[in-house]
Amino acid sequence: MRPELINWKVIFIFLLIVTFALFFFFPFYFMVSSSFKHPLDSSVYPPIIFNFEPTLKNYTTIFKKYPMATYFINSFIVASFATLISMVLAIPASYGMERLISKNRERVAYMFLTMQLIPPISMVFALFWYANFFGILGTYWLLVIGYTLWNVPYAIWLTRGFFTTIPKELEEAAFVDGASRIWVLRKIIIPLTKPGIIAATIFIFIGAWNEFTLAMFLTDSHTRTFPTTLGLFVTHTGILWGAMFATATIGVLPIVVIALLIRKHFVSALTLGAVKG
Amino acid sequence: MLNTNFLNKKKGGLAPFFAKREYLFYIGPAFIVTFVLMFLPLFQIIVGSMHKWEFGKPLFDSEFVGLRNYIELNYGYVSFGKSLLKTSIYGFGSLAIELCLGLLIAILLTNMRRTRGIFSAIFIIPIVIMPAMVGLTWKMYLSYDGLVNWVLSIFHIPKMNWMGTDLALVSLILVDVWQWTPFFVLILFAGLQTLPKDPIDAIRVDGANDLQTFFYVKLPLLLPLIIIVCILRIMEIIRNFDVVFAIYQGGPGSSTETLPIAVWRMFMSQRQVGMGSAFSFILILLSFFIAFIFINFLKRTRVTH
Numbered sequence: 001m002r003p004e005l006i007n008w009k010v011i012f013i014f015l016l017i018v019t020f021a022l023f024f025f026f027p028f029y030f031m032v033s034s035s036f037k038h039p040l041d042s043s044v045y046p047p048i049i050f051n052f053e054p055t056l057k058n059y060t061t062i063f064k065k066y067p068m069a070t071y072f073i074n075s076f077i078v079a080s081f082a083t084l085i086s087m088v089l090a091i092p093a094s095y096g097m098e099r100l101i102s103k104n105r106e107r108v109a110y111m112f113l114t115m116q117l118i119p120p121i122s123m124v125f126a127l128f129w130y131a132n133f134f135g136i137l138g139t140y141w142l143l144v145i146g147y148t149l150w151n152v153p154y155a156i157w158l159t160r161g162f163f164t165t166i167p168k169e170l171e172e173a174a175f176v177d178g179a180s181r182i183w184v185l186r187k188i189i190i191p192l193t194k195p196g197i198i199a200a201t202i203f204i205f206i207g208a209w210n211e212f213t214l215a216m217f218l219t220d221s222h223t224r225t226f227p228t229t230l231g232l233f234v235t236h237t238g239i240l241w242g243a244m245f246a247t248a249t250i251g252v253l254p255i256v257v258i259a260l261l262i263r264k265h266f267v268s269a270l271t272l273g274a275v276k277g
Numbered sequence: 278m279l280n281t282n283f284l285n286k287k288k289g290g291l292a293p294f295f296a297k298r299e300y301l302f303y304i305g306p307a308f309i310v311t312f313v314l315m316f317l318p319l320f321q322i323i324v325g326s327m328h329k330w331e332f333g334k335p336l337f338d339s340e341f342v343g344l345r346n347y348i349e350l351n352y353g354y355v356s357f358g359k360s361l362l363k364t365s366i367y368g369f370g371s372l373a374i375e376l377c378l379g380l381l382i383a384i385l386l387t388n389m390r391r392t393r394g395i396f397s398a399i400f401i402i403p404i405v406i407m408p409a410m411v412g413l414t415w416k417m418y419l420s421y422d423g424l425v426n427w428v429l430s431i432f433h434i435p436k437m438n439w440m441g442t443d444l445a446l447v448s449l450i451l452v453d454v455w456q457w458t459p460f461f462v463l464i465l466f467a468g469l470q471t472l473p474k475d476p477i478d479a480i481r482v483d484g485a486n487d488l489q490t491f492f493y494v495k496l497p498l499l500l501p502l503i504i505i506v507c508i509l510r511i512m513e514i515i516r517n518f519d520v521v522f523a524i525y526q527g528g529p530g531s532s533t534e535t536l537p538i539a540v541w542r543m544f545m546s547q548r549q550v551g552m553g554s555a556f557s558f559i560l561i562l563l564s565f566f567i568a569f570i571f572i573n574f575l576k577r578t579r580v581t582h
Contacts, residue, residue, distance in 0.1 A: 010388070013385055013388050013389075014389070014392075016385060017382065017385045017386065017389065017396060020378075020382050020385075021396055021399045021400075023455070024399055024400060024402070024403055024455065024458070024459060025399050025402065027403075027414065027415070027418060027424070027455065028402050028403070028406070030414075030418075030424060031410075031414050043417065043420075043422070044422075045422035045423075045427065046427050046430075047423075047424055047427055089306050089307040089310055090307055092303040092304075092306070092307070093303055093304045093306070093307035093308070095303060096299075096300045096302070096303025096304045097300070097303075097304060100299055100300035100303060101300050101304075106576070108304065110572045111312075112307075112311060113568065113572065114565060114568045114572075115311050115312065115315050117512055117564050117565075117567070117568045118315065118561055118564055119515060119516035119518075119537060119560055119561065119564055120516065120518070121516065121518045121537040121540050121541060121557075121560075122322070122537075122540055122556075122557035122558070122560045122561050123315075123318045123319075123322075123557070123561075125544050125550070125553060125554075125557070126317075126318030126319070126321045126322050126325070126554070126557075127318050129318075129321060130317060130318060130321070145314065148310060149310070149311060149314050149315060152307050152310060152311050153311055156307065181299070206405055209407070210405075210406075210407035210408060210409075212407070212408060212409040212518070212519035212522075212523075213518045213519055213537075216522075226407075227407050227408075227409040227410065227519070228409070230409055230410070230412075230413045230523060239416075239417070241417055244413060244414075244417075245414070247410075248407075248410040248413070248414060251407055251410060252405075252406050252407060252410060255405050255406070255407070256401075256402055256405055256406070259401055259402075259404075259405040260398055260401060263397065263398065263401055266401060266463060267463055267464050267467040270404075270460060270463065270464060270509075271464060271505060271506070271509065272509075
C-alpha cells in the first residue's frame with residue numbers, strides 16, 4: 001500500500017462532497033446575506049457575494065411598510081394551536097392503538113395514513129365552501145382546523161413507535177397498584193417518551209409554520225400567515241427582492257435553528273417512522 | 278375461571294359497551310376529527326363533480342350531468358391529461374436525478390468521519406425552508422440576470438432563459454433537486470449505516486472491490502428503503518402546489534401546469550367548480566392508489582424485518 005495514493009482518494013472524495021454541500025448551502029447563504037444588503041444591491045449582475053456593507057434597511061422596510069409583525073404573530077398563533085390540538089388528540093390515539101387494539105391495529109393506522117396523504121389542494125375549495133357556510137371564513141379557527149386535519153394522522157404515525165418500545169410490565173405494575181390507564185399514560189408513558197414527543201411536536205410545528213396551500217385560500221388580510229406574504233412584494237415596478245429576502249430570512253432562520261437541534265430524529269420523522277435514524 | 282359474560286349482558290346500557298371497547302375513548306376523538314371533517318368536504322367534492330356547477334351559482338340550481346365531467350376532464354385550456362403528463366415528466370425527472378445524486382452523496386458521506394455532522398446539518402437546511410420561500414427565492418436565482426446564469430457564465434456557458442416555455446419544466450426539476458436531494462441523502466445515509474455487516478464482510482473475503490460490494494450486496498439490501506423513499510417523494514410531488522405556484526403560477530402559458538396547478542386553475546381562472554371537483558376527486562383517488570402501494574409495501578417489509 002502506498003500511503004500517498006490513499007490520501008489522494010480521500011482528498012478527492014472530500015472535495016466532491018464539499019462541492020455538493022456548496023450547491024445546497026449557497027442558495028440559502030445568498031438568501032440570508034442578501035437580506036442584509038442595500039435594497040438595490042440584491043439583484044445586480046454579477047451578484048455580490050461577500051463584499052457588501054451590511055445594513056438593516058430591508059428589515060426596517062418590511063416592518064414599517066407592511067404589517068409583518070402581525071403576520072408573524074398570526075403564523076405563530078395558528079401553528080401553535082394546530083400543533084397543540086393535534087398532539088393532544090394524537091398521543092392518546094396512538095397509545096390506545098398500540099395497547100388496546102390488537103386485531104385491527106394496522107388497519108386503523110393505515111386508515112389514518114391514507115387520510116393524511118390526501119393532497120390539500122384538492123380539499124381546499126370544499127373547505128372554503130364549508131367555512132363560508134358556517135361563517136368562519138377568515139378566522140384563525142378555520143386554519144387551525146385545517147392544519148389539525150392533516151396533522152393528527154401524521155402525529156399518530158410519528159408517535160406510534162415510541163409506545164411500543166416501553167415494556168408492558170411497567171404499566172401492569174401500576175395497574176396492580178390501582179392506577180387508571182389515563183394516569184399511567186400521563187405519569188409514566190409520556191415522561192418516558194418525552195424526547196421523542198418533543199421532536200414530533202417540533203416537526204408538526206415546522207410543517208404548520210411552512211404550510212402554504214391552505215393558508216393561501218382560507219385566510220383574509222387580517223389572518224394572513226407568513227408564507228403567504230410573498231405576493232406582497234410583487235409590485236408594478238418589479239419585485240422588491242431585498243424586502244422579500246428579509247421576509248424569507250425571518251421566516252426561515254428560526255426554523256432552521258430548531259431543526260438542527262432535533263436533527264437526530266429527522267430520518268424517522270421524514271419516513272413516518274418507517275426508518276429508524 | 279368463571280364465565281362472567283352473563284353479568285355484563287344483564288346490566289345493559291352503554292357502560293359495558295364502553296368498558297369492553299376502552300380504545301374508543303382514546304382513538305375516538307382523533308378518529309372523529311379526522312374522518313368526519315375529511316368526509317364532509319369529500320362528500321361535497323363527489324356531489325359537486327356530478328354537476329355543471331359554476332362559481333357564484335348555488336349547487337342546487339346547477340344541472341346534474343352525472344359522470345360527464347369525468348369523461349371530458351378538460352375545460353378551456355386546462356386539461357387533466359396534459360397536466361398529468363407534465364406532472365409525470367416533472368416527477369420522474371426529479372426522482373431519477375434525486376435518487377442518483379442522493380445515493381452518491383450518501384456513499385461519499387459514509388467515507389467522512391469527523392466532518393459528517395457538519396455536512397448532514399447542511400443537508401437538513403433545504404428540507405425545512407418554507408416551500409413558498411424556496412419558490413420565490415429561486416424565481417430570482419433563475420431570472421435572466423440571476424444566480425444560476427452567473428454560475429454558468431463562470432464555466433463559459435451562455436446565459437439561458439430559464440423562465441421560457443422550453444426550460445420552465447427543467448428549472449422546476451432543478452429547484453426540486455435542490456430542495457429534496459438532501460431528503461434522499463439523509464435517509465439513505467441512515468440506511469447505509471444500519472446495513473448488516475456479515476454479508477458485506479463475506480463478499481470482501483471473497484475479494485470483491487468497493488464497486489462490486491456496492492452493486493452486489495449493499496444496493497440489494499438498500500432496495501426496500503429506496504422504494505419507500507421514492508414512493509414518499511411521488512406522494513409529495515403530486516401534492517406539490519406551493520413551490521410551483523410561487524415560481525411560475527403554472528406559467529409561462531401552461532408549461533408548468535402540474536396537477537395541483539390544474540385544479541387551482543379550474544377553480545380560479547375557469548371558474549368551473551363542478552369540473553374542478555372532478556379534477557380534485559381524481560387527484561385524491563390517485564393519492565389513495567399510491568398510498569395503497571405504499572401500505573402494501575410497508576406491510577411486506579415490516580414482516581420480513
